Amino acid sequence: xxxxxxxxxxxxxxxxxxxxxxxxxxxxxxxxxxxxxxxxxxxxxxxxxxxxxxxxxxxxxxxxxxxxxxxxxxxxxxxxxxxxxxxxxxxxxxxxxxxxxxxxxxxxxxxxxxxxxxxxxxxxxxxxxxxxxxxxxxxxxxxxxxxxxxxxxxxxxxxxxxxxxxxxxxxxxxxxxxxxxxxxxxxxxxxxxxxxxxxxxxxxxxxxxxxxxxxxxxxxxxxxxxxxxxxxxxxxxxxxxxxxxxxxxxxxxxxxxxxxxxxxxxxxxxxxxxxxxxxxxxxxxxxxxxxxxxxxxxxxxxxxxxxxxxxxxxxxxxxxxxxxxxxxxxxxxxxxxxxxxxxxxxxxxxxxxxxxxxxxxxxxxxxxxxxxxxxxxxxxxxxxxxxxxxxxxxxxxxxxxxxxxxxxxxxxxxxxxxxxxxxxxxxxxxxxxxxxxxxxxxxxxxxxxxxxxxxxxxxxxxxxxxxxxxxxxxxx
Amino acid sequence: xxxxxxxxxxxxxxxxxxxxxxxxxxxxxxxxxxxxxxxxxxxxxxxxxxxxxxxxxxxxxxxxxxxxxxxxxxxxxxxxxxxxxxxxxxxxxxxxxxxxxxxxxxxxxxxxxxxxxxxxxxxxxxxxxxxxxxxxxxxxxxxxxxxxxxxxxxxxxxxxxxxxxxxxxxxxxxxxxxxxxxxxxxxxxxxxxxxxxxxxxxxxxxxxxxxxxxxxxxxxxxxxxxxxxxxxxxxxxxxxxxxxxxxxxxxxxxxxxxxxxxxxxxxxxxxxxxxxxxxxxxxxxxxxxxxxxxxxxxxxxxxxxxxxxxxxxxxxxxxxxxxxxxxxxxxxxxxxxxxxxxxxxxxxxxxxxxxxxxxxxxxxxxxxxxxxxxxxxxxxxxxxxxxxxxxxxxxxxxxxxxxxxxxxxxxxxxxxxxxxxxxxxxxxxxxxxxxxxxxxxxxxxxxxxxxxxxxxxxxxxxxxxxxxxxxxxxxxxxxxxx
Numbered sequence: 001x002x003x004x005x006x007x008x009x010x011x012x013x014x015x016x017x018x019x020x021x022x023x024x025x026x027x028x029x030x031x032x033x034x035x036x037x038x039x040x041x042x043x044x045x046x047x048x049x050x051x052x053x054x055x056x057x058x059x060x061x062x063x064x065x066x067x068x069x070x071x072x073x074x075x076x077x078x079x080x081x082x083x084x085x086x087x088x089x090x091x092x093x094x095x096x097x098x099x100x101x102x103x104x105x106x107x108x109x110x111x112x113x114x115x116x117x118x119x120x121x122x123x124x125x126x127x128x129x130x131x132x133x134x135x136x137x138x139x140x141x142x143x144x145x146x147x148x149x150x151x152x153x154x155x156x157x158x159x160x161x162x163x164x165x166x167x168x169x170x171x172x173x174x175x176x177x178x179x180x181x182x183x184x185x186x187x188x189x190x191x192x193x194x195x196x197x198x199x200x201x202x203x204x205x206x207x208x209x210x211x212x213x214x215x216x217x218x219x220x221x222x223x224x225x226x227x228x229x230x231x232x233x234x235x236x237x238x239x240x241x242x243x244x245x246x247x248x249x250x251x252x253x254x255x256x257x258x259x260x261x262x263x264x265x266x267x268x269x270x271x272x273x274x275x276x277x278x279x280x281x282x283x284x285x286x287x288x289x290x291x292x293x294x295x296x297x298x299x300x301x302x303x304x305x306x307x308x309x310x311x312x313x314x315x316x317x318x319x320x321x322x323x324x325x326x327x328x329x330x331x332x333x334x335x336x337x338x339x340x341x342x343x344x345x346x347x348x349x350x351x352x353x354x355x356x357x358x359x360x361x362x363x364x365x366x367x368x369x370x371x372x373x374x375x376x377x378x379x380x381x382x383x384x385x386x387x388x389x390x391x392x393x394x395x396x397x398x399x400x401x402x403x404x405x406x407x408x409x410x411x412x413x414x415x416x417x418x419x420x421x422x423x424x425x426x427x428x429x430x431x432x433x434x435x436x437x438x439x440x441x442x443x444x445x446x447x448x449x450x451x452x453x454x455x456x457x458x459x460x461x462x463x464x465x466x467x468x469x470x471x472x473x474x475x476x
Numbered sequence: 477x478x479x480x481x482x483x484x485x486x487x488x489x490x491x492x493x494x495x496x497x498x499x500x501x502x503x504x505x506x507x508x509x510x511x512x513x514x515x516x517x518x519x520x521x522x523x524x525x526x527x528x529x530x531x532x533x534x535x536x537x538x539x540x541x542x543x544x545x546x547x548x549x550x551x552x553x554x555x556x557x558x559x560x561x562x563x564x565x566x567x568x569x570x571x572x573x574x575x576x577x578x579x580x581x582x583x584x585x586x587x588x589x590x591x592x593x594x595x596x597x598x599x600x601x602x603x604x605x606x607x608x609x610x611x612x613x614x615x616x617x618x619x620x621x622x623x624x625x626x627x628x629x630x631x632x633x634x635x636x637x638x639x640x641x642x643x644x645x646x647x648x649x650x651x652x653x654x655x656x657x658x659x660x661x662x663x664x665x666x667x668x669x670x671x672x673x674x675x676x677x678x679x680x681x682x683x684x685x686x687x688x689x690x691x692x693x694x695x696x697x698x699x700x701x702x703x704x705x706x707x708x709x710x711x712x713x714x715x716x717x718x719x720x721x722x723x724x725x726x727x728x729x730x731x732x733x734x735x736x737x738x739x740x741x742x743x744x745x746x747x748x749x750x751x752x753x754x755x756x757x758x759x760x761x762x763x764x765x766x767x768x769x770x771x772x773x774x775x776x777x778x779x780x781x782x783x784x785x786x787x788x789x790x791x792x793x794x795x796x797x798x799x800x801x802x803x804x805x806x807x808x809x810x811x812x813x814x815x816x817x818x819x820x821x822x823x824x825x826x827x828x829x830x831x832x833x834x835x836x837x838x839x840x841x842x843x844x845x846x847x848x849x850x851x852x853x854x855x856x857x858x859x860x861x862x863x864x865x866x867x868x869x870x871x872x873x874x875x876x877x878x879x880x881x882x883x884x885x886x887x888x889x890x891x892x893x894x895x896x897x898x899x900x901x902x903x904x905x906x907x908x909x910x911x912x913x914x915x916x917x918x919x920x921x922x923x924x925x926x927x928x929x930x931x932x933x934x935x936x937x938x939x940x941x942x943x944x945x946x947x948x949x950x951x952x953x954x955x956x957x958x
């Protein structure tokens with residue numbers, strides 16, 4: 001039987017405001033426990049929340065970028081449940097009137113573009129963090145009250161891969177908007193998944209499970225792969241799927257049921273009486289809209305059109321805004337976008353990965369990169385030299401022209417200067433000479449390689465080739 | 477002279493003349509407390525050394541203020557930094573907040589001297605101050621009787637001259653009803669007039685802090701002192717605070733005052749009814765035009781209140797869970813066990829009753845029938861007042877259907893107890909201001925109160941009617957024999 005997987009994702013995003021959503025405490029990550037707290041975010045009796053307008057503005061930014069309809073009136077609700085990391089034992093959230101609804105985000109699958117609908121976007125406060133010890137638990141409330149944006153998709157994804165693509169596309173948009181660090185390891189971006197299985201063609205959704213505790217996009221994909229298989233196996237065996245919350249076990253790569261005690265809540269939502277409704281002014285929203293940069297999708301299309309990049313190259317480059325900006329600067333300076341893209345996705349990307357840095361911190365001004373590329377174009381240096389030169393430029397921060405001069409790396413095309421190296425190569429590799437004479441044309445390439453080695457990559461390979469052929473012909 | 481028997485504005489005059497010093501007032505208060513507090517149980521926390529020390533450390537620079545050097549008490553649900561603030565509940569035993577309520581800062585900045593905390597119904601749940609973990613407060617007019625509640629400690633302390641004035645909080649009548657039963661003045665401001673920051677919440681959409689005083693002039697001074705927008709409280713309104721002292725002295729001639737028929741019900745004390753009639757006559761003699769009218773949704777007020785208030789309370793009181801502060805039960809086996817035992821040991825019966833009621837009203841499957849419907853009816857009650865104030869400048873009613881009842885008389889029957897707030901609840905639901913002033917005594921020498929309700933943010937009007945009435949009667953001059 002043929003099955004269809006149905007997936008919806010809930011993403012929790014810490015907004016990168018300086019202060020918390022309902023008090024003035026700092027949101028810095030990594031400070032000593034409970035040093036960024038006050039009576040409000042500790043939920044002390046008598047304290048009252050006051051809305052941080054910036055968090056609402058950032059939320060609206062996301063909502064607009066995801067093509068959502070923004071609510072005319074912003075209200076908050078209390079979500080009531082007991083847990084030690086929740087100091088008031090209720091969370092200020094939004095229930096029936098979220099910040100925004102009905103948006104859409106496009107993903108690109110192997111086959112085509114696909115629209116994933118966004119159900120709702122709402123603002124809420126984060127909880128504290130528990131640290132369990134042998135026979136006690138500790139609580140750090142630094143995180144309590146950090147603004148969280150919850151972005152809920154419709155169940156529009158039909159494979160773990162699509163879920164992965166959705167998360168990547170969403171993260172890319174969020175990074176463009178500069179609203180969050182989007183760091184899953186630090187918890188500034190968290191994701192829960194709802195997944196169910198139905199027979200292909202069925203209209204009704206199957207029984208879903210909710211998967212929590214995934215701490216990377218790859219983890220989400222792996223968890224959903226396991227869970228979809230588990231559900232299909234159950235259906236194949238004629239068994240029923242139980243609606244439940246399951247936790248992803250990262251070590252074992254499986255999902256396991258959460259103890260039922262910790263779920264099944266009646267959250268008793270009701271309007272938060274400590275906050276007054278907030279109304280967006282039209283021009284306030286217009287200003288937010290104006291401040292939104294070109295987003296990955298339109299940028300990708302533009303790069304394909306303006307710079308003749310392949311779909312793949314364009315997608316890779318625009319997935320990170322800094323990379324896209326960097327590419328565009330270099331492409332304009334140098335004039336050959338394809339060459340820039342190759343270097344960016346090849347040697348530069350490899351260097352960054354190796355050294356664990358991002359493009360923002362890369363010590364390579366677009367002017368330097370394009371300068372170096374121009375030296376290749378004009379034959380001043382060889383492509384091979386350029387590869388080592390690139391690393392040198394980054395490490396020393398020196399101008400490529402200067403560096404080439406200083407180290408004497410210019411390409412050697414002068415026959416007189418190459419003569420010795422060519423003669424030596426021929427003398428030392430008589431076997432290749434014989435091979436060539438016996439009709440093995442390739443043997444000349446080996447000799448070119450020897451000359452390159454002797455000149456430390458500086459010889460003009462075409463010239464050397466020419467010279468060798470001349471010499472070997474004469475020797476025939 | 478017994479300075480403790482005087483009003484704040486009397487004392488301010490004497491201080492200005494240099495006849496007395498703040499320490500003199502403080503000493504008189506301490507003497508009185510030492511004499512009568514064992515009979516009244518009006519105070520929750522009082523440390524005379526600390527009170528004297530504060531008196532001695534007064535900032536001379538603030539001397540020009542009317543409240544400079546005047547001692548005061550506050551209800552035990554208003555936070556004072558590093559001082560016990562327990563809401564008269566075991567669950568907050570030993571709790572000392574790390575911050576001051578906004579009203580505390582406002583009063584002490586003016587040079588008023590904080591003396592201590594007054595007793596109250598646990599978490600303000602009650603109309604008799606019998607649910608306090610410190611035992612019931614007694615009415616100074618008859619110590620066998622309750623002082624009203626939940627700000628019964630504040631009202632009894634002021635009426636019994638243990639305090640010059642006190643702050644209370646009013647969620648459904650908790651300032652006005654005890655003021656009425658103790659024969660003093662109690663003012664509940666418009667919702668949003670006074671910052672709630674630092675008031676331990678009972679029902680956030682209804683709570684307001686207000687003064688309990690010996691006369692209307694003091695109420696006007698205090699209201700001015702504690703009012704105004706506070707950036708720490710989003711629900712506090714950015715509305716101009718007028719000069720009540722001059723505004724209240726205008727005549728009441730020509731003012732239109734409504735007398736709602738729904739506030740003269742069967743089962744209310746005949747003596748209360750008769751006193752009200754006489755009070756209304758008095759207002760007419762002073763030139764006001766009193767007219768019968770109707771607030772048709774009044775009968776639903778108590779039901780609506782006990783759904784809205786308990787729903788909010790169930791959520792507001794969730795934080796008392798033993799995790800960070802207050803009581804944590806010993807010998808617990810698990811997290812759930814800690815929650816259950818702590819709350820079982822920490823809360824009294826009435827608190828438990830209201831938490832259960834409110835939790836129920838918000839529960840899935842019941843929400844629409846109870847909480848959501850209550851909100852709708854609340855809007856209707858508010859609309860009643862909006863319409864009435866199109867025609868009337870103010871509304872007068874009895875504050876309470878009866879005078880003070882006996883201790884223990886209603887504790888077994890919560891519903892009867894809830895009905896003692898029947899005339900005060902609507903003002904909280906509608907968010908409008910109300911004041912209770914003495915307007916007579918029963919044969920048993922128990923005070924009766926007149927309630928005056930006004931338009932939102934028009935406290936000036938109710939103070940004006942109250943002041944004119946008071947200046948032409950002597951009820952406020954009577955003192956209980958303790």
